[in-house]
Amino acid sequence: MTTEVRVPTLGESVTEATVATWFKKPGDAVTADEMLCELETDKVTVEVPSPASGQLADIVAAEGDTVGVDALLANIAEESAAGPETVKPKANAPETAEPAGEAASTDIIVPALGESVSEATVSTWFKKVGDSVAQDEMLCELETDKVSVEVPSPAAGVLAEITAGEGETVAASAKLGVISGAASGAAAAPAAEKAPAAAAPAPAKDVANAPSAEKAMAEAGIDGSQVTGTGRDGRIMKEDVAAAVAAAKAAPAAAPAPAQVRGPVTADDAAREERVKMTRLRQTIAKRLKDSQNTAAMLTTYNEVDMTEVMALRNEYKDLFLKKHGVKLGFMSFFTKACCHALKEVPEVNAEIDGTDIVYKNYVHMGIAAGTPTGLVVPVIRDADAMSFASIEKAIAEKGQRARDGKLSMAEMQGGTFTISNGGVYGSLMSSPILNPPQSGILGMHKIQDRPMAINGKVEIRPMMYLALSYDHRIVDGKGAVTFLVRVKEALEDPRRLLMDL
Structure with missing residues (x-):
């Protein structure tokens, strides 16, 4: 009995690939899901696993061949009479079934x-x-x-x-x-006990680079020592060559940047330092935030909000709210509702730039920035504009806990149209938040602090919070940004406006 090995789905709009490397040759024993070969498309590298255990009977598409989706690559001869034990080769053992x-x-x-x-x-x-x-x-x-x-x-x-x-x-x-x-x-x-000893002597093997990478290196006049391979076992791919060429062109411009060079460190100071490699999450945060600054024409506008009415309403109904809905009534639901209300009036703050187009979103997927032990993440509450106070509070509590536990999926952090960041929980009085690309707006909340305010000609102590809206000036004008922040302020200072959609 034979099983066919076929080209898997290669991705949206990708119809063909090049067979870059075969990891097995005809006659080799293979196990189910063991990697057989690697395909290379215009964008990505795709590894093809074995659909069954058995023996690689023949290879239909050789290295360098161009194949379409679902094309036949090879055939696996299954060993129907034996279990997986006879398929998997064992060192120094005869080709018989295991005891x-x-x-x-x-x-x-x-x-x-x-x-x-x-x-x-x-x-x-x-x-x-x-x-x-x-x-x-x-x-x-x-x-x-x-x-x-x-x-x-x-x-x-x-x-x-x-x-x-x-x-x-x-x-x-x-x-x-x-x-x-x-x-x-x-x-x-x-x-x-034997496993480590058996694994240790595995010799390093020469890794063949992708054919397209060899061609690209020849055209660029560089060799493999100048390129870092990201393919299987360090194999150099076509995109690695492109990255190396781009880095070489950018190097002269980047060289003069003094901020990237450490100052002199004495031996005594070096002995008291600790060098820790950045986590992948921290590297991604750093890259995305810097890309945001380099891409968007970012500007921040500020206002302040009197939290008296929101705090009074929360204190009046928090016990009843908790009893009925099983979740505490916090401030985040008020701010989420106020932002959704303001985004309807100023839709460009809820839009994004795509090339030379502006994409307006007729929905609000609200990102709620959350600090975790490993770094900042932004879980997304989908269709927040259609949710009740209770639904918003439940979603924030659930996603916040999953973020702290490191259990958020990628899907839960994608697709946001606007973000709220609450630095006030850490005591921040004022800050300028950085945009979460490709979004065009982010609201920064801050610490609630009692301050003397002039109210109807008299000085009163009021719980005040500074608000900051960072926005992309390429798509949002100053008038729209200020209007958005004023609408948020009005809704929070008189929460009844939210009920009447005013």
């Missing part, structure tokens, strides 16, 4: 990482080689640009091998380790 006392091995594979996320860093292993594990027990944690992903054990047994150690970068569907089934304590332990 009945041994159990099958199961690969630990990187799970799906989310839309547009192609790689992750192994941050922590909770188990070490030789440890017994139960099915679905957490083995390790991966860190992507946005979220942390826990990897459960696919089977019960013994962790026989770790192929991707802490700090290593792995692609989606890459192999992390191996679980060997524990047929008996006597059989499992020796296997675990």
Whole structure:
């Protein structure tokens, strides 16, 4: 019985790819989901896993061939009479079925990482080689640009091998380790002990670069030593060459920047310093915020709001609200409602630039910035303009807790049209928030502080908060920004306006 290996879906508008590398040759034994070959499209590299265990019977599309979606790449000859044990090769063992006392091995594979996320860093292993594990027990944690992903054990047994150690970068569907089934304590332990020794002598192998990358390097007049490969096992891809060429062109302009160079450090000071590699999340935050400053014509306008009425309304109904809805009534629902109200009047603050077009959003997906132990994340509350106070408070509480636990998915942090950032929870009195691209507006909330205010000719102590709206001046004019902030102020100083849509 044979199983066909076909080209998978390559992505929107992508109809063909080039076969870059075959990792197996005809006659090699393969296991289900083991990577067989790598395809290269105009944009991304796609790894093709084996659809079944068996033997690679033949290769239909050789390296360098151009293939379309669903085209036949190869055929797998399945071994119907034998289990997975006979397919997986074993060192120094004859080609016979494994003894009945041994159990099958199961690969630990990187799970799906989310839309547009192609790689992750192994941050922590909770188990070490030789440890017994139960099915679905957490083995390790991966860190992507946005979220942390826990990897459960696919089977019960013994962790026989770790192929991707802490700090290593792995692609989606890459192999992390191996679980060997524990047929008996006597059989499992020796296997675990031998695993590290067996893995250690694995020799480094020459990695063939993508054909298109070789061509691009020849055209650019550079060699592989000048390019950092991001493909499997460090293989150089076409986009790596483009990045190296772009970096070389940008180098002269970047060289004079003194801010990027550390000052002199004495040996005594160096001994008291600690150098820690930035997490992927922190690197992404830094890049996105700097890109935002470099792209948008960012400007900030300020106002202040008297929180007397909101605080009085909250104090009057907070107990009844909690009893009926099971969630506390906070200030964020008032601000979310006020912003949704203002965005209807000033829609350009809820829009984004796409090339030479302005895309107006007839809905509000509200981003609520949340600080976590690993960095700033912005979960999105979808269709916030159609939600009640109770629904907003529940969504904020639930997503805030998931953010702190590192459980947010990529989908929960994408698609926002406007963002609210509350620096007041940390005591900030005034700040200028940075836009969350491609959004055109972000509201900064701050600390509520009692201040003397002139009210009807008299000085009264009022709970005041400074508000800051950072906006993209390419799409939002000063009049629109000021109008938006005034409408937020009016709605908060007289919450009845929200009920009457005034």
